[in-house]
Amino acid sequence: MSDIAGGLTGTMLRVNLTEGEVKRVPTPSDRFERFLGARGVGASMLFDELEPHTDPLGPRNKLIFLTGPLVGTMAPGANKVTVSFRSPLSETYSFSLCGGHLAPELKFAGFDGMVVEGRSDQPVYLWIDNGTATLRDAAHLWGKLTHDTEDAIREELGDPEIRVASIGPAGEKRVRYASIQADYHREFGRGGAGAVMGSKHLKAVAVRGTGSVEVADPAALAQIAEQVYAELAEHPKARLRRRFGTPEMVEATNQFGYWATRNFTTGHFDEADRLTGPELKQKVYIGDNSCYACPVACGKVSPVTRGPFAGQAIEGPEFETIGLLGANCGVSDPEAIIAATAICDAYGFDTMSAGASISLAMEAFERGILGPEDTGGVDLRFGNGEALIAITRQIAERTGLGDVLAEGSKRAAERFGVPDLAMQVKGQELATYEPRGVVGMGLSYAISPKGGHHMIAPTMGLETAGDPARRLIPDGKAKMVRDTQLIMTIVDSLALCASMRFVLGLESMLGLYRAVTGIAIEEQEALLMAERVDNLERLFNLREGLARKDDTLPRRLLKEAMPSGASQGNTVPLDQMLDEYYGLMGWDSSGVPTAERMQELGLQKEWEAAQKARGR
Amino acid sequence: MRHKVLVVYPHKCTGCRICEQWCAQTHHGEMNPAKARLAVHRIHHRQINVPVACSQCIQAPCMEICPAHCIGRDEGTFGLILDAEECIGCRMCVDRCVRGSIKMDADAEIPLLCDLCGGDPQCVKHCPEGAIQYVPFDQADRGFREHHALRLAGEQGGGQ
Numbered sequence: 001m002s003d004i005a006g007g008l009t010g011t012m013l014r015v016n017l018t019e020g021e022v023k024r025v026p027t028p029s030d031r032f033e034r035f036l037g038a039r040g041v042g043a044s045m046l047f048d049e050l051e052p053h054t055d056p057l058g059p060r061n062k063l064i065f066l067t068g069p070l071v072g073t074m075a076p077g078a079n080k081v082t083v084s085f086r087s088p089l090s091e092t093y094s095f096s097l098c099g100g101h102l103a104p105e106l107k108f109a110g111f112d113g114m115v116v117e118g119r120s121d122q123p124v125y126l127w128i129d130n131g132t133a134t135l136r137d138a139a140h141l142w143g144k145l146t147h148d149t150e151d152a153i154r155e156e157l158g159d160p161e162i163r164v165a166s167i168g169p170a171g172e173k174r175v176r177y178a179s180i181q182a183d184y185h186r187e188f189g190r191g192g193a194g195a196v197m198g199s200k201h202l203k204a205v206a207v208r209g210t211g212s213v214e215v216a217d218p219a220a221l222a223q224i225a226e227q228v229y230a231e232l233a234e235h236p237k238a239r240l241r242r243r244f245g246t247p248e249m250v251e252a253t254n255q256f257g258y259w260a261t262r263n264f265t266t267g268h269f270d271e272a273d274r275l276t277g278p279e280l281k282q283k284v285y286i287g288d289n290s291c292y293a294c295p296v297a298c299g300k301v302s303p304v305t306r307g308p309f310a311g312q313a314i315e316g317p318e319f320e321t322i323g324l325l326g327a328n329c330g331v332s333d334p335e336a337i338i339a340a341t342a343i344c345d346a347y348g349f350d351t352m353s354a355g356a357s358i359s360l361a362m363e364a365f366e367r368g369i370l371g372p373e374d375t376g377g378v379d380l381r382f383g384n385g386e387a388l389i390a391i392t393r394q395i396a397e398r399t400g401l402g403d404v405l406a407e408g409s410k411r412a413a414e415r416f417g418v419p420d421l422a423m424q425v426k427g428q429e430l431a432t433y434e435p436r437g438v439v440g441m442g443l444s445y446a447i448s449p450k451g452g453h454h455m456i457a458p459t460m461g462l463e464t465a466g467d468p469a470r471r472l473i474p475d476g477k478a479k480m481v482r483d484t485q486l487i488m489t490i491v492d493s494l495a496l497c498a499s500m501r502f503v504l505g506l507e508s509m510l511g512l513y514r515a516v517t518g519i520a521i522e523e524q525e526a527l528l529m530a531e532r533v534d535n536l537e538r539l540f541n542l543r544e545g546l547a548r549k550d551d552t553l554p555r556r557l558l559k560e561a562m563p564s565g566a567s568q569g570n571t572v573p574l575d576q577m578l579d580e581y582y583g584l585m586g587w588d589s590s591g592v593p594t595a596e597r598m599q600e601l602g603l604q605k606e607w608e609a610a611q612k613a614r615g616r
Numbered sequence: 617m618r619h620k621v622l623v624v625y626p627h628k629c630t631g632c633r634i635c636e637q638w639c640a641q642t643h644h645g646e647m648n649p650a651k652a653r654l655a656v657h658r659i660h661h662r663q664i665n666v667p668v669a670c671s672q673c674i675q676a677p678c679m680e681i682c683p684a685h686c687i688g689r690d691e692g693t694f695g696l697i698l699d700a701e702e703c704i705g706c707r708m709c710v711d712r713c714v715r716g717s718i719k720m721d722a723d724a725e726i727p728l729l730c731d732l733c734g735g736d737p738q739c740v741k742h743c744p745e746g747a748i749q750y751v752p753f754d755q756a757d758r759g760f761r762e763h764h765a766l767r768l769a770g771e772q773g774g775g776q
Contacts, residue, residue: 073647074637101633101658108648150660161657184660210650210722218645229634229744287663290632295744297630301663313663 004029005518006216007069009110013133015126017200018059018118022126022133027112034602036493036526037068039095040533042084045115046093047536047606052543052613056088056192057174057199059119065106065205068495072107072213074225075512076232077500079103079292081113082492087191088199089176089353089408090427090451093540096179096193098165099291099497100186105163108209116202125153125166125204130211138203143169145346146181153206166204167194168348173398174198175406177353177429181345185299185315186291189350191428191450216518224511229295231503238296238502244277245285245300246319251276253323256464256471257566258437260323260430262330262382263359264423264556267434268565271332275322284334289315296499307339307389309346317341317351320454323432324355328423329362329388336385340392347396349406356429357405357412358391364416376400420555426451426546435557437567438463440477443577446551447481449537455498457485474573478580489530532601535585535593539603543610548591551578618753619694622730622737624667627763629747631656631665635739642738643728653730654717654739654748667748669739670696670717670730678709678718678729687729695732700724 014023031041042064054060063085070078081103087094106113110131123138141149149166163183171178171194178194179187188194197203215221232238240248253259254272261269273279280300289299304312317325317337321344326337344351364370365380372379376399378390394402404412409429413422423430428451435442440459448456459480463471470476487506491498494509504512506523514520521529541550552558553574562570582589586597598607633656636649644651654669672694679687679696686702687709689695705725710718719728730737732750740750749759 074634074641104649108650147661183658184663210648212646212648212651215647218641218647222641226742229742233744287627288630289663289665290630292633293637294632295634297632297745299630312661315663 004032004069006214007073007516008032008112009107009213010112011110012112013114013128015114015116015133015135016118017116017120017124017135017202020120020135022135032069034529035533035536036490036529038066038080038082038495039084039097039489039492040529041493042066042082042095043093043533043536043540046084046086047540049115050086054086056086056091056196059117059200061086061196061199063116063193063196063200064113065116066113067103067107068493069517070512071495072104073215073516074221074293075496075516076225076228077291077294077296077497078495078512079294080492080495080497081106082495083180083188083193085191085193085196087428087450088174088195089192092426092449092451092544092546093537094191094193094450095492096188096190097492097495098180098182098186098188100183101292102163102165102182102186102207103495104292105207105209107213108211109207110209110211116200119199120201123201123203125206126202127157128205128207128209130209141203142172145169146348147184147346149204150184153204157206159208162206162208164204164206166348167197168346170347170349170396170406171195171198173406175349175395175398176408176411177350179348179350181348185345187345187348190352190453194348215516217515221512221515224508224515228500228503228508232295235502238499240277241296241298241499242288244281245298245316247275247280247317247322248277249319250322252464253433253460255566256437256468257562257568258434258441258460258471259327260423260432260434261327263328263356263363263421264430264434264554265363266564267437267562267567269327269332272327274332275326275334275337280334284338286313291497294497294499298499302338304338304342305335307343308393309339309342312342314338314342314345320432321351321355324352324359324429325388325392326355328355328359328432330382331385331388332383333385336388339389343389343392343396349395352431353408353429354392354395356423357395357409358388360409360413360421360423361391361401361405363421364418369416369418370401374401423554423556424452425553426550428452433460434562434567435553435572436562436570437565438471439474439570439572439577440471440480442553442557442572442574443477443481443581444485446553446574446578447581449534449541455488457481457488458498459484472567472570474577478577478584481577481581482584485534486527486530489533490526493530493533528601532603535598535601535603536606538587538593539606539610542592543613545614548578548589551591619672620735620750621672621694621753621756622669622732622740622748623751623756623759624669624748625746625759625763626664626666628745629656629665629667630745631658632744634742634744635667635748638738638742642733650719651721651728653719653728655719668715668717669748671715672732673714677712677714681708681712683708690731690734693732693735695734696729697731698726698729700726703727
C-alpha cells in the first residue's frame with residue numbers, strides 16, 4: 001500500500017472458475033484511494049472488467065467481493081462485505097451487502113476481497129483458509145438448501161467455526177433474485193447475486209481466518225469505539241432497534257400512510273397492528289442476534305411454526321420482509337410471513353422481490369387475469385397466508401406459477417399482459433415505502449443505479465421529521481436525496497452497517513477511517529469520492545444503454561391518487577424532482593453527466609467509454 | 617468479600633463478539649478475536665450464541681494437569697498466570713478445561729489463559745448485554761435462577 005498504514009491486508013483473490021485457477025493478487029490500493037472501499041472499489045473494478053452488455057448469467061459476468069479497511073477492526077458496525085455484479089434481475093450495475101460474521105472472517109484469513117470470474121464445468125466451492133484458497137468438488141452439495149450446505153461444509157472440513165456463504169436451489173435454478181446466504185440468515189439479498197453464482201456453478205465460499213487486521217492507531221480507534229457504544233446505548237432509535245428489530249418502523253410507516261399495501265394499491269394497511277415491533281416482541285421473538293462488532297443487536301430470532309421449515313427458527317423477519325411478504329400481500333399473520341421467509345432463506349432468494357412478485361400475482365388473480373388453473377389450485381387472493389407460503393415454495397422450486405414469478409415482477413407482468421402492475425424500477429422490485437406517501441423515496445427509487453431499492457438514499461426519516469406533511473411535497477427532495485445518497489455511498493464503501501448512522505456522522509466515520517488507516521480525509525474530499533462512485537455507477541448503466549426514460553416509476557404511483565390512509569390523494573411528482581436532481585448532480589436534462597463534471601471527478605476516461613458505447 | 621469470578625449468561629448473549637475484540641486488543645494489541653481468552657460460540661441451527669470463558673475453578677484442572685507446572689494464579693484476583701518460558705505447548709490444559717475456554721496462541725505456541733485483566737476484565741466492561749459479568753464467588757450462582765425458573769414455569773415467551 002502506498003500511504004494506507006492500516007486496515008487492508010494488501011491481498012485479494014482472483015478465482016477463475018473456467019480454468020479452475022485461484023491466484024493471490026495485490027489489493028488495488030490506488031482504487032481504494034480513489035473510491036474508498038467496498039462498494040466504491042467494486043463499482044470501479046466492475047466498470048473496468050466487464051464488457052458492455054455482458055450476459056448477467058454468462059461466464060463473463062463477475063462477482064467482485066470486497067471489504068474495506070475498517071472491517072475486522074473494533075470500528076462498530078464495520079461488518080459488511082459487498083458483492084458487485086451485473087444483475088440478472090435489472091440487467092444494470094448492481095451491488096449487494098452482507099452483514100453477520102463473513103466479512104471480518106475474510107479479513108482475518110488475509111484477504112480484502114476476491115474476484116470470481118468464468119464458469120466451472122462442475123459444481124465447486126471455494127475454501128479460503130488463512131492465506132490460501134482452493135477449489136473443491138461440490139457435486140455432493142448441489143441441490144442442498146443453504147443451511148444444509150453450511151453444515152455439510154463445516155462437517156467435511158472438520159471445523160464448526162468456519163463461516164460459509166452459499167447458494168441454495170434458487171441460485172442453482174437461477175431465480176433472478178436469488179441471494180447468497182451466510183450464517184444461515186444473513187445474506188447478499190438483492191439483485192440476484194445468487195443466480196450469478198449459480199450460473200458459475202459455484203455453490204459456496206467457506207472461510208477460516210485467525211489472523212490480525214493491522215490498525216494505524218489502536219488507541220484512537222478504541223476511544224471512538226467506546227464513545228459510539230455509549231451513544232448507541234442512549235440513542236432512542238437504536239434502543240428501539242435493539243428491542244424490536246427493524247419492525248420498529250411499522251407503526252410510523254403505516255401511520256403516515258406510506259406502507260406499501262396490496263401491491264401498492266394503497267399506503268395504509270388496516271391490519272398493521274398485528275405486525276408492529278412491540279406486538280412481535282410480545283408474541284413472536286425468542287431471542288436477539290448481532291452482527292460482528294455491533295452493539296445494537298437488531299437481529300431478532302423467530303420460531304417457524306408453519307410451512308416446510310416448521311420447528312426451525314429464523315433470524316428476522318426484517319421490516320422490509322414484513323412489508324413485502326406481509327402488508328404488500330395483504331397478509332397480517334406473522335406466522336405465515338415467517339414461514340415464507342424461512343423458505344426464502346433456505347432456498348436462497350430475496351424476500352423483497354419474492355413478496356413483490358407474489359403481490360403482483362395476487363392482484364392479477366383478483367382481477368381475473370390469473371385463475372386457479374394458473375396457480376395450481378391455490379386461492380391466490382390478498383391476505384391468504386397459506387397461499388403466500390404455497391407460492392413462495394413454488395418460486396423456490398421453480399414449479400408452476402412460481403417458475404414465472406422467479407423471473408421477477410417485470411417479466412412476469414409482461415407475460416400476464418399487465419406490465420403496469422409490476423411494482424418495479426429497472427426490473428428490480430420496490431421496497432416497502434410507498435412513494436406516494438413519501439415522495440423523496442420515489443426519486444430515490446427512480447435514480448437508484450441497481451433498480452428499485454430503498455438504501456441508495458433512504459430519505460423517509462428526514463421527510464417525516466419536523467413537519468410530516470412535507471413528505472408529500474417535492475420541494476427540497478432532490479437535494480435531500482442527493483445528500484443522503486452521498487452519505488450512504490460512504491457508509492457502504494466503508495463497509496459500515498447503515499444503522500451506525502444513528503450516531504455516526506460523516507466526521508466520526510472519517511475519524512474511524514483515520515484511526516484505522518492513518519489517513520486523514522477531509523469531509524469535502526470524502527463527499528467528492530462518494531460522488532465519483534455514484535457517477536461511475538451511473539456511467540455503467542449509461543454504457544448499457546439506459547437513459548432518462550429508465551429513471552421512472554410504475555404508472556400507478558405517478559398517475560393514480562393514493563386512495564386511502566394519511567397520504568390519501570397524493571401522487572409522485574417525479575419529473576420535477578428528477579430535473580432538479582440531475583441539475584444538482586451536474587448531469588444534463590437527459591441524465592448524462594456533463595464533461596465538465598466528469599473532469600472535476602476525474603472520470604473522463606470512463607465517460608468517454610460510456611459515450612462511445614451509446615454511439616455518441 | 618470473596619474473590620470475583622466471571623459468570624456468563626448465554627441467554628443474554630447476542631453474538632457481537634465485542635468481548636473477543638477487547639480481550640485480544642488488551643492482551644496483544646491486535647484486532648484479532650482468535651487471540652481472545654474467551655470466545656462466543658455460535659450454534660447456527662438453534663440461532664444461539666454461547667460465551668465460552670474461564671470460570672476461575674477453585675481447583676483448576678488446567679493448573680493441576682500442567683506437566684510443566686507453569687500455570688499459576690494471581691493471589692489478589694485469582695486470575696491465571698502462565699509462565700510462558702516454562703510452557704511446553706502440550707495443550708493438556710486445553711483438553712482439561714471444564715468450560716472448553718482455553719485457546720492456543722498459534723504464533724507463540726502457548727495457551728491463552730484468562731488473567732481477568734488484573735481485576736478489570738475488559739470483556740465484562742464492554743459487553744453491551746451484560747452477558748458476561750464479574751461477580752463475587754459467593755454470589756455467582758444467583759443470576760441464573762430467575763431465568764431457569766421462568767423457563768421451567770413456561771412464562772418466558774417474547775424474548776428476554
